[in-house]
Amino acid sequence: MNTLWEFLSMSDANVRFVTIGSILLAASSAVVGCFTVLRKRALVGDAVAHAVLPGVCLAFLFTGEKNPLLLLLGSFVTGWLSLVLIDVIRANSRIKEDTAIGLVLSVFFGIGILFLTSIQHSGNENQSGLDKFLFGSAAALVGQDLITFGAVALLLLLSVLLLYKEFKLLSFDPAYARTIGLPVKGLELLLTTLTVLAVVVGIQSVGVVLMSAMLITPAAAARFWTDRLGVMVLLAAAMSSLCGAAGAFVSFTAPAMPTGPWIVMLLSLLAIFSFVLAPKKGILARYLLQRRIRRQMTRENILKTLFHLGEATGEYGHSYSKQQILERRQKPLLQMKNSLHTLRRKGLIKKSREGWALTEAGKKEAQRVVRLHRLWELYLTEYLHVASDHVHEDAETIEHVLTPELEKRLEELLHYPTADPHHTQIPQQP
Amino acid sequence: MNIDAFWIIFTGSLVAICCSLLGCFLILRRMAMVGDAISHAVLPGIVLAFLFSGSREVWTMLIGAAALGVACTFLIEFFHKKAGVQADASIGVTFTWLFALGIILISVYAGKVDLDQDCVLYGEIAYVPLDLWFTESGRNLGPRTVWIIGGVLLILVLFISFFYKQLYLTSFDSAFAAAIGISTTLWYYLLMSAVSLTTVAAFESVGAILVVALMVGPPATAYLLTDDLKKMLLLSSGLGIIASAAGFYLALWLNGSVAGAISAVIGVQFTLAFVFSPSHGIIARNRKGLAAPRMAEATVEPVL
Known part of the structure; x- marks a missing residue:
């Protein structure tokens, strides 16, 4: 603590020069580096x-x-x-x-x-x-x-x-x-x-090699926290000055330590921290978002499959085992067990001795997904002239991302259709 | 020419051939700066190998540095692909970080590590004839460095001649290569390992900067002279050898660093090709430009 105080008070002229010099250099190169x-x-x-x-x-x-x-x-x-x-x-x-x-x-x-x-x-x-x-x-x-x-x-x-x-x-x-x-x-x-x-x-x-870090690293780190140039420039300058002062402090406490490499080292660690943990753009935030979407897709796929199973008989409240659900699907469902439990907690499906069945709310949600799927298939065949046996794959992914506004526009464009290109019925909006 | 001069030029030529061969693939893949990054990032690997083995044991240093070189390319790819850092910024952040780490390690273990920064940056090829290798019976086998770099060159020549097709395809048309079942990732990392290996083998004698000069310079010059990859490989090796010999005498004349002089000669070679190359030089381009109708340019320019 004493050393920190001694450093901050800058009573030593040499410390003053090194610290202020490092901060000035770091801040100005960071600002130019952003551009x-x-x-x-x-x-x-x-x-x-x-x-x-x-x-x-x-x-x-x-x-x-x-x-x-x-x-x-x-x-x-x-x-x-x-x-x-x-x-x-x-x-x-x-x-x-x-x-x-x-x-x-x-x-x-x-x-x-x-x-x-x-x-x-x-x-x-x-x-x-x-x-x-x-x-x-x-x-x-x-x-x-x-x-x-x-x-x-x-x-x-x-x-x-x-x-x-x-x-x-x-x-x-x-x-x-x-x-x-x-x-x-x-x-x-x-x-x-x-x-x-x-x-x-x-x-x-x-030095020669580390100079490029003074330009690049703060800018790259600041870019992860904001989309506004002004904020980015200020942030880069602030991060850089902080690391400049910290680098000077390191070589103050341990005189054998070179200041420049320590500034770059701290800046790099700060940058890597930003790459990983920055909200929205960081690796972690992206991973979590992807995981959320993946789970949502699995849940919607389960509901959809139960709906398909019911469509054949017209009896939507019937229960099916996990095996039966998987047989109906061409592709495996990732983390099916977890998703089934989440769906039940949300009241979209219910469990009985024979297996799983749609609730009334679940049927509505399933209808929505199936409806989007079939609307999209119809759109592809009508407007983009894709052969009707080629449209399923595409619809399989887009059904999870179409928004209600797009749904409405598709309907208008297709004149409120009732059947898809495979002549199956498009479930109507309740 | 005395024996020392011969060994220095010979070592320089071996390094030049190693670097130029790999450099051809690097510049075709637009990865010249990745070569630069690797040549700096091997520093902490060398220091760590030094600390673990406690000596200048060649093999541990080679392995340590090669590992760091590959780790550096991996980090560049990782920051670029997974975190979405701009490609050039990703290179800049990664290699400076590793280089700073290397220097800090050197300062921490200053007493135990017999390395310094200037040796890493520009090496000292003039010391090559001093470190001789003797057999147990005392026979003089010549400088140790020559054997190491010779070994690396042998590996590289075998690597390139056996896998020429894979390297060629992944460099020019990675989509096609992937379609016929060649793993672009595997060949990318193999090439990067080769670059790391060469850098380490060469760094002691010529330093990081000459490695970059030799990796980028002769291939770039050859690229202005030919359109055929095989000719480009041969031509750049030849240019590298000429640069080593000419650089040695230039350094002798100016009483300066051999590595620096070789880089300067490489610059001269490139300038000559840039201006006078019969196919891609400025003069040839201007002549072609005059022959082509001026109208075309006038109509294209405003659109751009």
Whole structure:
């Protein structure tokens, strides 16, 4: 508890720099990342991160000193160039985007490594610390870095805030953006520039490989909690800042721990948590929904089968054993026992010594399903001219999902029919 | 050429052939970035194998890394298919997570694990001739790495020549392959295992980035030069060998990393093919474009 308090009070200047720096970096790259991810260009950030290296080395080779602004400028130029090259390769050859990204990324990085090692072997005293651009070291952040971070973060946030509407259109419907006269090319260029800027600055604290996580992971996680862009951007920024601070805290309590990898680790865990547990979109929520629908289908199929059995004799209250029900069906019923019990609890069927029989309410429900089935079969033969012996399978699935409104429209369309294509009666609505 | 130079170029060529062969299938399946992801995601596997075996035992490292590589592809598929994460985002989230895990493990067991990040990222092929393999009687069998990568190459060549039809069909027309009873999932995972295996075998000498450069570069160049998969496989292997040799001398000249220099040569090769390829280069395309009626373009453009 004491350590936490000591961390939160930020009495140590170093802690202050690392924490504020991490939060600024995390939040600004998350905001920009939302747009790159939505535009399906998530991995482009990875290419930029790798392409930064030759620029850093060239800037150093030309000036012979480690002026942070010049290094940033150099990395910005090559990072930007890499994105242009990816677009040129994709547009002018049969090479696909993923290959173009992989190629540009590895070639730029290779050239960077060649320069870097060459500089390191040259014996220039000044060079140490250039590899900060390779692996990043958030722990080495100093006051001056913070000013750069803050300025860039402010620039990024302001641009996104001012051009929010335009970027939103660009991400979701570039064709429409073009028709209403927005300068799409210019906006794309601006967004690209912002991405490069976020990467160039961020790379010094998390390193080449993990930089793409700072762009992609918060956006991917936030996407699972909302469908609104504004909420998504805020959520991504919030998650990212939280993980940024937490990462700084981890390396505060255990100084051997690298800050960058911990930020990414926490972000990834948060993302995986979202993938699994987010309401509506998460794996768990989807699984539960599927299970509910599957059970509903089994129940409706049982009622329907009992109705079919009764149809032959005209006596719907008769009881049938499980065996008899299964014999009437062509496909097996999953979890039949559970469904029978649920149906009984709902008062739709009743149990006697010989087996199961429809109640009055159950018969009504069964009639509804059979009615939908036969209406659909008729619709397929009348309007889509499907042969009458091919329509059963299709109706077998759609009968469970047709809504009362659709039922009404089908009836109107088919002029209130009484018989289906197999000349069996369509049960009328009570 | 002295013996060390020979071993370095020879190792580079072996790695190049391994990577280019697999890379052809990867880029045809539009999975170049999955190769990139695997090459980073094997890191925690190597560290864990290191911790369990307590030594740089080759086989445990190969197995550990291959397992993580396959796990990485599985996670990518799982997030994409089951959770509905966008395909590219799924790749980005998965490999960075595993890479971060690897680095954290290295920091936790800093004393026990003799590995560092720069070795993972760009390796050091110049050390290959130093790690020689001697028989019990003291006979010099050459560098250990050559034997490992040679073994992997042998496995790959056998794999591709025996199962060429399956790999070809699942890459080009997975629906047809499934229809005639070839399991696309099985071949997908076999290919991914091969990619993981190659990455690990190569990583120590050339690092993750050169693996990606060799997997994507020569096949992409060959793809601009031919339309025949068999020719593409041969051509990209040849390009890889040329890049290794040229890269070695470039590195010697600049006194820099061999892996970096090989990547740079690969970039030059691609640029040449991109501009001058007789069938798919820019010049050839423009010439074709001039021959085709300009009208067609003018009418198509506004619709797009």
